Amino acid sequence: MEVVIVPDAKAGGELIAGAMAQLLRRKPDALLGVATGSTPLPVYQALADQVRSGAVDTSRARIAQLDEYVGLPADHPESYRSVVRREVLEPLGIGPDAFMGPDGSAEDVQAACEAYDKALGEAGGIDLQLLGIGTDGHIGFNEPCSSLVSRTRIKTLTEQTRADNARFFEGDVDQVPHHVITQGIGTILEARHLVLLATGEGKADAIAATVEGPLAAVCPASALQLHPHATVVVDEAAAGKLKFADYFRHAYVNKPDWQGI
Numbered sequence: 001m002e003v004v005i006v007p008d009a010k011a012g013g014e015l016i017a018g019a020m021a022q023l024l025r026r027k028p029d030a031l032l033g034v035a036t037g038s039t040p041l042p043v044y045q046a047l048a049d050q051v052r053s054g055a056v057d058t059s060r061a062r063i064a065q066l067d068e069y070v071g072l073p074a075d076h077p078e079s080y081r082s083v084v085r086r087e088v089l090e091p092l093g094i095g096p097d098a099f100m101g102p103d104g105s106a107e108d109v110q111a112a113c114e115a116y117d118k119a120l121g122e123a124g125g126i127d128l129q130l131l132g133i134g135t136d137g138h139i140g141f142n143e144p145c146s147s148l149v150s151r152t153r154i155k156t157l158t159e160q161t162r163a164d165n166a167r168f169f170e171g172d173v174d175q176v177p178h179h180v181i182t183q184g185i186g187t188i189l190e191a192r193h194l195v196l197l198a199t200g201e202g203k204a205d206a207i208a209a210t211v212e213g214p215l216a217a218v219c220p221a222s223a224l225q226l227h228p229h230a231t232v233v234v235d236e237a238a239a240g241k242l243k244f245a246d247y248f249r250h251a252y253v254n255k256p257d258w259q260g261i
């Protein structure tokens, strides 16, 4: 696992957008896995800037969604499908045909989960999966004690996650669904490159557990320790509890440019 400590969220966004742009130059039809929440927004903004300036061509890029609320209509402004359309597809000029995501309003949710998991494989797998992290260490919506080999499935949110996400629902926790569909941890680990972005001191405990804690289902993000190409990008505040922070800085400063992240 590589840990890159950046000065702020904007720098993290630019670094990751740069890696995505590099991937798209090498593989124009790359499948990018995107996350929701507020943390990844600087990535999408930086990538959209590159598209506007002509530095990267997204005309053949494909986008896959990480997770979804169950029970919100697809056109609800806070369904993750709507969020991805608004924050990713439209700014990057990517059409709906190049998008894939789980159907949170399906009648048979289990079948929708299995279909999505299968579709990801049939699409050739995700090339780069961007992840945020919950304050409880969740990735996607894999809450603590999720199986580390889980596949896409329905999960029940913790009250902590519902409270954290209430800000997207007018601060009203009662509007936050209890159930979600999420790519499983085993599904996420199949992406060729995992890039987790975390900013702010509210994520410092979760990042310390992810990077330096034991591999344990109680911190789902610690599963990144199992992946051969995982990059954790953190700002100074989110890095605040890392014992090896100086080592991570030293390693990054001395890294050959050609390696990328």
Ligand SMILES: N[C@@H]1[C@@H](O)[C@H](O)[C@@H](COP(=O)(O)O)O[C@@H]1O
Residues within 6 Å of the ligand: 035, 036, 037, 038, 039, 040, 066, 067, 131, 132, 133, 134, 135, 138, 139, 140, 141, 161, 165
């Ligand atoms: N399912 C999403 C996660 O993918 C995201 O990482 C997390 C953190 O969100 P934020 O980046 O807003 O803190 O929120 C939600 O729970």
